[in-house]
Structure formats: C-alpha cells, structure tokens
Amino acid sequence: MNHTDHVNLLRRSVVPGGVWADFGSGSGAFTLALAELLGPGGEIYSVDKDRGALREQERAMQARFSQTTVHYLSADFTQPLKLPPLDGLVLANALHFQKYAAQGRVIQLLKSYLRPGGRLILIEYNVDQGNLWVPHPLSYQSWEKLARECGFVQTQLLATVPSRFLREIYAAASW
Secondary structure: OOHHHHHHHHHHHOOOOEEEEEEOOOOOHHHHHHHHHHOOOEEEEEEEOOHHHHHHHHHHHHHHOOOOEEEEEEOOOOOOOOOOOEEEEEEEOOHHHOOHHHHHHHHHHHHOOEEEEEEEEEEEEOOOOOOOOOOOOOOHHHHHHHHHHOOOOOEEEEEEEEEOOOEEEEEEEEO
16 A cells, blocks of 8 residues: 555545544554645644654654644553544554454543544454454454444444455544
8 A cells, every 4th residue: 555545545534634643653654644634734643662663754754744743652552641632543453453352442542532523543454354464353344343332423434445465454434
C-alpha cells in the first residue's frame, strides 16, 4: 500500500480540523494520511513504543506536513495515557497483536479517550485466523460484534484494499 491507499482508507470518516490520535503508529503511514485529511488546523497524538519509528515519522511529517501539530508519545497504547478528549482515533494493524481475550479491554480503554460523538477507525485484515506475523486479526463481522459489545452504537465499513498477505484489509469507523 502507498500513501494514497492510506488516505483513501480514512477519507470517508475524517474531516478537516480536530484532535486525533494514531495508536500503534509505527513509522507513521496513517499519521501522515491523517495529517493530509485534517489539514493545518488538525492536531495528532502519535503513539508507539518504538522511539526510532517515531523519529522517522517526525522527519517524514516535517518534510510533508510541517504545518500539522503532532505530539509524539513513546508509550504502550494498551496502558492508560494522559490525552485530551479526542474527536477520533486510528488503530491500524495494531489490534491484531493483542490476544483475542484482551482486545475488548484495549478497545474500552481507547474508547475512553473519545469525546461524545467521536469515532474509532480500525484498519485490519479481514480474516479471523492469523499467522505468526498477524496473530489475532478480526474480520469486519467480528469487529462489528466487538465494537457493539464495547458500547459503540454504529459501525460502518469505510473501504477495503486487496492484500497479497491475508486477502484484504478493511477500514471501519465506529461511533
């Protein structure tokens, strides 16, 4: 996937401005996509345990979207963080590293950062059986069920992209 694919996965649920977070942001593919969609008035909290990936992301952000405010947090997103109320958050290819039994707890924690009416965008492989590299993926149908169990009132499939790795990747927004 490239930057355009990342932007297109988010496009239907991100509007200019607002305060967002990208959890498990890695080198920033979706942080950069958020920056493009939010524009200069947006503010992003980019959270990842890998400080090197955050530094790489910061360089890319300065080169492409220097007017977007980004806060880089080296932290484990599965643990409580001090964040302002968020308009939205992105969790891209990060939930599948959490065991199925822990995914609901993680989603509840992330949901607690959202202001009323906020949305969580999940980007995930559309399968329920993983492998060594993607141990605990959630199909869209499984995500709808988990989102409902975690108190989200609406979930919508935003987009899909074919994947050579595990069939396809989807983006879904839950409010």
